[in-house]
Amino acid sequence: MLDAIQFSSFAEFIDMGGYGFNVWSVYGLFAIFVAVNLVLPLRKKQKILRQLKRRMMLEEEIKSEDS
Secondary structure, rough: OOHHHOOOOOHHHHHHHHHHHHHHHHHHHHHHHHHHHHHHHHHHHHHHHHHHHHHHHHHHHHHHHOO
């Protein structure tokens, strides 16, 4: 079974028996999907933390002005 998966050259591996464009485009789209799903939540977290920090600083300023 595994003998059927072997390729005789790297170019043949890239070509994937004529289906290379389809195979590699799916791999590319999957990589983009994974990257987006890793990056967007991290950016959202950073944005929320910046907003909270800004809000805390404003509250401290208001408290110090009232004193």
